[in-house]
């Protein structure tokens with residue numbers, strides 16, 4: 001099993017992952033200092049999609065326990081072989097027919113953007129006799145290419161999902177536009193932070209807004225300055241992804 005997965009995600013690193021990791025952690029610390037925030041309030045999620053378990057193990061050995069994946073099958077395969085104390089984060093667009101494979105196994109689903117999907121998560125959570133923590137994904141810049149509910153519809157979606165008693169909404173997630181200058185995303189991060197404050201003030205039953213999942217390799221320090229509590233960093237830790245032999 002281990003061998004299969006290593007062969008499947010074959011690309012190898014020619015650098016020390018732990019050096020990358022420590023650099024990212026230092027950058028997070030510096031951003032926390034600038035924003036007068038506690039380092040412990042920001043969780044680094046190592047986004048390991050397309051990378052072999054060998055590479056995940058390398059940073060597991062450095063103490064990382066939060067891993068993010070965007071494909072159900074890949075996540076499940078890696079779960080099988082990696083240590084059981086890892087918290088797995090589903091960060092990619094989730095099809096309803098795949099929900100059954102991950103409910104009860106993921107620590108947080110970041111990418112819930114419709115009531116339809118939430119209802120399937122509820123159904124599977126009942127079946128597995130568990131509850132499921134989720135974030136509502138907001139398409140903060142209104143980009144056509146991106147999943148996520150619109151800023152305008154976010155509150156009513158949260159209110160609807162809140163009625164599903166096997167789901168707990170923990171906060172919001174966004175994928176900001178791909179930009180050269182991370183400063184260009186600062187306003188979007190401010191907007192979603194404000195949205196989460198607005199939702200929190202409504203005191204909706206079964207909803208907390210403690211988690212704000214935003215910021216990727218290109219912009220995580222700006223995201224932290226604007227209130228991110230989870231940053232999702234892939235390239236900055238594992239290097240560029242190679243999709244050339246993706247199936």
Ligand SMILES: *Cc1c(COP(=O)(O)O)cnc(C)c1O
Pocket residue numbers: 047049070091092175216217218232233234235236
């Ligand atoms: C791939 C991915 C990331 C990580 O992107 P990097 O730019 O490599 O850090 C973060 N969030 C989501 C939703 C992703 O799909």
